[in-house]
Amino acid sequence: MTAHLSYATGDGFKVMKQLNRLNKPPVKSIKSPDGDIIDCVPISNQSAFDHPSLKNHKIQMKPSFHPHGLNYESMQESSEKQETITQLWHLNGNCPKGTIPVRRTKKEDILRASNIKKYGKKTGQSIVAHPNSTVEPVLVDQSVHAHAIAYTQGEFYGAKATINLWNPQIQQPNEFSLSQIWIFGGSFDSDLNSIEAGWQAYPYLYGDSNTRLFTYWTSDAYRATGCYNLLCSGFIQINNEIALGASISPVSKYHGSQYVISILVWKVCSYHWALNN
Template identity: 90%
Template sequence: MMAVNMFSRFAVVLILVMTAHLFYATGDVVEVMKQLNRLNKPSVKSIKSPDGDIIDCVPISKQSAFDHPSLKNHKIQMKPSFHPHGLNYESMQVSSQKQETITQLWHSKGNCPKGTIPVRRTKKEDILRASSINKYGKKTNQSIVAHTSSTVEPDLVDQSVHAHAIAYTQGEFYGAKATINLWHPQIQQPNEFSLSQIWILGGSFDSDLNSIEVGWQVFPNLYGDSNTRLFIYWTRDAYQATGCYNLQCSGFIQINNEVALGGSISPISKYQDSQYDISIHVWKDPKQGNWWMQIGNEKLIGYWPASLFSHLSDSATMIQWGGEVINLASGGRHTTTQMGSGHFAEEGFGKASYIRNVQIVDGSNTLRVPKDIYPVIQEPNCYNVQTGKNDAWGSYILYGGPGRNPNCP
């Protein structure tokens, strides 16, 4: 009789455990479906890219940006009121660079009609790779901007996780521009990344940092592969609750029907061979106050409305250019994840990664070379940076590194 009672109790406990697992699993499925329905808006056309991406052509007025509470009655601005004027290096011929047009892989299979924007479709497996459903598309650590002052509290600088090799300038800015060398760095494990970008910053590093970020990255955990991809990011509260990559939350308003944010880009530079780069320009419209993004001299991508920000609703106080990697230090050893080309700055052009034609937009809406840029290196034996100037490249940065090596154990 006692054995029967024990079996009955065991059976009840087993049923309760199985029911609980089923409940939580079902709850996760429901939450994943909610996320997918929120992110994947109805499209007029879908394109299967050779890299496995599905690009949905979504009507401009139906994009997820307008889910943001402050944008419910927003009138789309189809072009900026003003472009910055001043020195335009991209019109100069630089014989050492290939002048081919940067393309995205999905272009070979079709295009999105006018009046729509290309949106990389989010898949169930994309969300399930995230640390949690709510963290999908968001940066998971607060300390992901290179701190430039020794007065920053030590607990705010997590150098064991985020390694930077950057140059920066401080002042009052209304935009930034640079031409960034394209590479395909090797990543040690899927939840590490390597990127090269421009940071446009305002506010304090610890709690109310406003940041606009544009560049390229390799991030297997986010995209499901190791392709080099164009990306954007923004936050208004130091990455705590606001902002996301690309179009994975409401905010950034895209107007371009040719460029998919988060999409693979090519061609890519090769060591001691052909070099390719992409010109990125972000500036604040003096009349409307929105922060516009442009690729090259012609492709307006879209804008971050001024209402998304607090400090950047006025101006930026710091611009950074350079590289960043995640170092999870598996087994207590530094990651082998590469930055840029995977080679140090002193190796020079064709070997190290570069950012050339570094410029800022001043209060008169004029592009100019910053008066001074200062290098910041957190792990010089793993990744480093050098700055310089010449007639062809203007102000430039060389940077990168292999990660773990005999001097970076």
């Protein structure tokens, strides 16, 4: 009995430590209709700056470089002309300038992970493999994945995709469905650098099957670095309107209205990439 209580206490301490690391003190909190809580966290206090390499980092509010033919103002105008796509939490408020919206992590979210330290990271089933550099990327276990990939190879400094929004039915908690843009380089065996962004329905991570905006990154083939959204340090957000990991609405209907999101990722300098949607 004593050993069991000791284990539970230790496990509970680790969960609380994770929650304290992820849930920074907000200046405002917004209850979303889907049950999420969105915290408006000062930009300089976000989890990205827990990373040692970002200590004393000067926040750049606008990219210093844009793809040819695009600039910040034209991207804003293009976004405004598109049919309105919102996130559910927008119905109950917005985050003030100088803050970013962060989906609050709950104890239940962390406890769904197979390992507390692996919360927010890809599980073994979703890790990819690349037999050699001349063929398309494939998944490790073909028996548990069904996927379609359109890809191209070469030296690129960014990519853009317009993705239809759907809400597929998820039958098992550990199943997921997604549509994404995926930019990668290096070897899948050791030094893969990957940036992913799109939408996903993933009960294991979020606790429901809502269609949610997500990002993912890794710099070492998914071994130790990287995570979903803002669940680890390294990814800097400056936008005060978009919450990574939050539900997107509305979604497309079969034989009905169609809705899309456009995602643009481009290289700003030798070690910085920018994401716009």
